[in-house]
Amino acid sequence: MKKQIGIYSRLLTVLALVATSLVQAISFSPVGASQITNRSLQLIQGADADNGGSIAGAVVKHQFTFTLPTAGTVGSIQFEYCTLAAGTCTVPTGLATTSATLGDESLSAVQGFSIVNTTDGTPYLTRTASATSANDVAILRLDSITNPTDVNQTFFVRISTFASTDTTGGAVDTGTVAASTADPIVLSGTMPESLVFCTGATVSTTALVPDCATATSGAISFNQLFSPTDTATATSQMAASTNAGFGYAITVNGPTLTSGSNTVAPMSTAVAGVKGIGQFGINLKANTVSTSTIAIGTEIAPVSNGTNYRGQALVDYNAADTFKFTSGDSVADSSNGGAGGTDAQIYTASYIVNVPGSQPAGTYTTTLTYICTPKF
Numbered sequence: 001m002k003k004q005i006g007i008y009s010r011l012l013t014v015l016a017l018v019a020t021s022l023v024q025a026i027s028f029s030p031v032g033a034s035q036i037t038n039r040s041l042q043l044i045q046g047a048d049a050d051n052g053g054s055i056a057g058a059v060v061k062h063q064f065t066f067t068l069p070t071a072g073t074v075g076s077i078q079f080e081y082c083t084l085a086a087g088t089c090t091v092p093t094g095l096a097t098t099s100a101t102l103g104d105e106s107l108s109a110v111q112g113f114s115i116v117n118t119t120d121g122t123p124y125l126t127r128t129a130s131a132t133s134a135n136d137v138a139i140l141r142l143d144s145i146t147n148p149t150d151v152n153q154t155f156f157v158r159i160s161t162f163a164s165t166d167t168t169g170g171a172v173d174t175g176t177v178a179a180s181t182a183d184p185i186v187l188s189g190t191m192p193e194s195l196v197f198c199t200g201a202t203v204s205t206t207a208l209v210p211d212c213a214t215a216t217s218g219a220i221s222f223n224q225l226f227s228p229t230d231t232a233t234a235t236s237q238m239a240a241s242t243n244a245g246f247g248y249a250i251t252v253n254g255p256t257l258t259s260g261s262n263t264v265a266p267m268s269t270a271v272a273g274v275k276g277i278g279q280f281g282i283n284l285k286a287n288t289v290s291t292s293t294i295a296i297g298t299e300i301a302p303v304s305n306g307t308n309y310r311g312q313a314l315v316d317y318n319a320a321d322t323f324k325f326t327s328g329d330s331v332a333d334s335s336n337g338g339a340g341g342t343d344a345q346i347y348t349a350s351y352i353v354n355v356p357g358s359q360p361a362g363t364y365t366t367t368l369t370y371i372c373t374p375k376f
Contacts, residue, residue, distance in 0.1 A: 076124050278354065283322065
């Protein structure tokens with residue numbers, strides 16, 4: 001009896017081994033989905049221009065670009081948002097997709113979808129199942145997605161395509177993309193009320209911009225000795241700019257040319273120079289002095305355009321070949337085109353002297369002060 005039991009026991013063992021081998025022989029692994037290639041997720045700012053696409057918690061657009069390797073039917077595409085690239089999927093903190101809409105798909109070779117967004121973190125696109133060629137490029141954008149609220153946090157989106165229209169059944173193609181929220185860099189700076197003004201014999205430009213650092217000495221001599229038979233001339237320059245809301249005004253201040261108790265008569269009205277009479281005057285124009293062949297002065301530069309260049313010579317000082325000098329007069333302002341700030345421009349002040357034959361000998365000098373007053 002014991003011998004019989006032993007035989008049965010060995011027989012059962014053999015049968016068990018045969019059964020196990022048979023099960024192992026007929027079992028199989030499911031055919032794996034193909035790998036989606038050239039895949040990326042671009043975060044694009046939404047309606048709020050102050051929020052870049054990667055701002056944590058911002059409502060933005062997620063644009064997916066990828067190549068589908070498998071030719072066949074595609075009825076749905078799922079986007080599964082996870083904190084990890086693989087394994088158990090946990091939706092990133094703060095992510096919201098239930099308000100998502102399907103954005104522009106016109107650039108995509110795979111089109112015709114609508115969105116199903118009933119569950120946060122797993123929106124999918126669906127369409128009437130249609131054929132897709134191998135290596136078709138999909139460019140699909142999901143709008144009105146709220147980014148995860150953790151700052152500088154990488155998150156992953158697992159993309160899967162299905163032949164079914166509702167993501168059921170086995171995935172055909174799969175792939176994962178990554179993106180990250182980012183802490184915004186906030187830059188701030190202050191532009192204070194500004195006035196840049198300088199005078200000198202000359203003021204030059206640096207990189208075509210008037211530059212007060214180039215202003216030369218304001219000690220200027222006339223081009224020749226004073227004479228009743230000719231007009232003596234000289235020039236100086238000044239540059240001005242301001243961001244004052246009502247621009248600036250420039251006045252000229254000082255006495256006429258003087259030597260001891262003797263003076264050259266200032267030109268109290270704007271007139272042309274006349275040789276042989278006492279005249280001291282200025283203007284801010286390009287001139288050809290009518291009583292001689294001497295060209296003197298240049299126009300304001302850059303030329304006023306009424307927008308960012310607003311400087312202009314004022315009445316009595318803005319006509320070629322006519323000159324005037326009255327201490328305290330406004331000779332220029334920046335109202336060309338209306339109120340507003342102005343970029344730097346260079347003015348050239350032209351000076352003339354005519355004297356009668358009886359003008360007493362001597363060294364005639366004056367100190368003129370130009371005052372630029374901004375109107376904030």
